[in-house]
Amino acid sequence: MSDPTTADTDGETMHHVRLSVNGATYDIEVPARRLLSDAVRQDIGLTGTHVGCEHGVCGACTVLVDGVPMRSCLMFAVSAEGQEVTTVEGLGDADGSLGAVQQAFKDCHGLQCGFCTPGFLTTITACLRDNPDPTREEASEMVAGNLCRCTGYQNIVSAVLRAAELQGAGCATKPEHAAQEAQA
């Protein structure tokens, strides 16, 4: 049985957890009930991951766990040990410029207040990996599990298509289609 190193403070057992986030390693001491979303924001200090509903409905907290989108409010930090977590801070290009999905959101006005945006960016990044050349219908399907209260979904769906175009896959098959969508 793997029993992470533990220490007592205020009677609650603390777990030593080594988390790998955006390629960097963080050693944190947390109780088992610390949600991954809170660990990322409070213990590690990466506040790009937003917390809306805290029960899995809104999608704002979505991060990639071993490349797969998951709700960080529905995971405990202890459970994420040994897995690679990617937050919105990890989506930029190596030179510090915006990644394709981020750039597409900027190009298409895919955000207003930006609260929901980190969850959309992580989700779309993973979805475009599986389907690099989505139709508008598929793009809309990709973001169906994320809520946005102010931008509206038209521009967000356009941003998905624009991101596909920026990543190159869209160009070969339907350049006009994606460009039109981006302006819509």
Added chain:
Amino acid sequence: MKPAPFAYLRPECLQDALEAYADHADDAKILAGGQSLIPLLSMRLAAPTMLIDINRLTELSYVHTDASGVRFGALTRHAQIEHDKRANRAQPLLRKALRSVAHPTIRNRGTTVGSIVHADAAAEMPAVLRLLEGSVTLRSHEGSREVGAEDLFVGPLETSLAAGEIATEIFMPALPAGAGVAFEEISRRRGDYALCGAAAIVQTDPGGAVTSVKTGYLSVSETPLVLDLSDAFDDGELSQTNLTGAGELASAAVQPETDIHATADYRRQLAGVLTKQVIEQAHNHASARTIGGSQ
């Protein structure tokens, strides 16, 4: 922090998990995907003193398909089964229903076994297990037993699992030749729990006559409900008259409740309408399989 404190164990193999659960059967809960349990903990609707995290039991992450049907383990995520081609060739109702279980992101983490033993009558997969007459393997420190779907669901969010038992595997029978399946639900938004959902399995004989019609329902009863509507088709025809009769039988048989999302009457009407739709679709599916010789 939102959840109340709990002790946390993360066994590396099933044997260790069973031993730990035997020692703490009264106060421990199993943590699978956590997509139902963690919201309950965060809202403090549940406060177990110990969680046994089974996410390291990779031996329970599999989808095995043979001529008899599909078996999957306690760590198999909804998404794994949804995307497994062999499994869905053997039993196409799996994907048809899994596509309505929450959103893809939830399906990446949540387990189908967890969903079934969570036994929410508004969930898709408990109804599918009942309709297909599948079974679940339960393991404890003391041994193993197999429970049929009809004996598993005993009340709202309540199963016949004994203290210290872990559901390790679910078996879903393959779709027989000449049979077809369908699934439909109405929810307020895609990915939400359904106001009403229905699944059907229609069996036809080599001449194309309907020989058996069964339907399963979600969100209209306390435990997953299955109806045998074969009598409505006793002339073997899929006529509008027979479909209407089946819809009326279904509306009369469901026991929906009124809540903030929908009235009981509305759900009752949905059950009737969906019944007709899924039977017709399942029949089309059976015909297409017979002609196409495949799915």
